[in-house]
Amino acid sequence: MPTLSDDVELVLAAQRGDLDSFNALVTRYQNAAYSVAYRLLGDPFRASDAAQEAFIHAYRKIHDFRGGSFRAWLLRIVTNGVYDRLRYEKRRPADSIEDLPGAEGDDGAPLAAPDASPEQAAEQRDLQRAIQDCLSGLSDDQRTTLVMFDIEDYSYQEVADTTASQLGTVKSRLSRARLAMRRCLEAKRELFADVFRLDS
Numbered sequence: 001m002p003t004l005s006d007d008v009e010l011v012l013a014a015q016r017g018d019l020d021s022f023n024a025l026v027t028r029y030q031n032a033a034y035s036v037a038y039r040l041l042g043d044p045f046r047a048s049d050a051a052q053e054a055f056i057h058a059y060r061k062i063h064d065f066r067g068g069s070f071r072a073w074l075l076r077i078v079t080n081g082v083y084d085r086l087r088y089e090k091r092r093p094a095d096s097i098e099d100l101p102g103a104e105g106d107d108g109a110p111l112a113a114p115d116a117s118p119e120q121a122a123e124q125r126d127l128q129r130a131i132q133d134c135l136s137g138l139s140d141d142q143r144t145t146l147v148m149f150d151i152e153d154y155s156y157q158e159v160a161d162t163t164a165s166q167l168g169t170v171k172s173r174l175s176r177a178r179l180a181m182r183r184c185l186e187a188k189r190e191l192f193a194d195v196f197r198l199d200s
Contacts, residue, residue, distance in 0.1 A: 134184035
């Protein structure tokens with residue numbers, strides 16, 4: 001795993017105008033940026049756009065980076081960009097069929113395992129859709145915290161750094177987000193096969 005000093009060397013070189021060093025940072029963190037954007041947006045094409053826009057913004061603002069964790073700084077740009085996009089979309093009504101779920105731009109849930117039966121594949125798609133629906137129902141802060149901690153496996157401190165929050169706030173948001181997700185998924189129990197059912 002890259003160390004903080006590795007990132008600092010690349011950032012300093014990028015700040016001096018070395019494009020190769022910035023590209024090395026992109027290569028290092030593009031999966032993390034995409035993954036967070038995908039979990040927050042629930043759509044691979046929009047997530048890819050959001051991650052790309054975040055790197056463009058980071059490149060333009062690289063001289064504003066003042067140290068600390070580059071990953072946290074970058075993911076703050078990703079999450080801020082995602083929520084700017086979501087606020088814009090809420091203000092802009094869908095005015096064509098391409099904007100609706102299921103249109104060409106929406107490739108649906110991830111593919112099932114190759115050895116899954118048709119029934120298992122359908123169950124997995126339903127489960128993925130239910131999880132994403134429940135994630136989308138969380139507040140922005142709760143969704144970001146849950147995605148980063150429980151799905152992306154960031155530490156409390158990394159989540160706090162990325163969201164510019166206190167550790168206590170992160171833990172509180174995580175607790176509330178987990179409770180909300182559990183309640184939401186319990187309300188969708190009929191979608192799950194026995195293997196996916198939550199314990200009573």
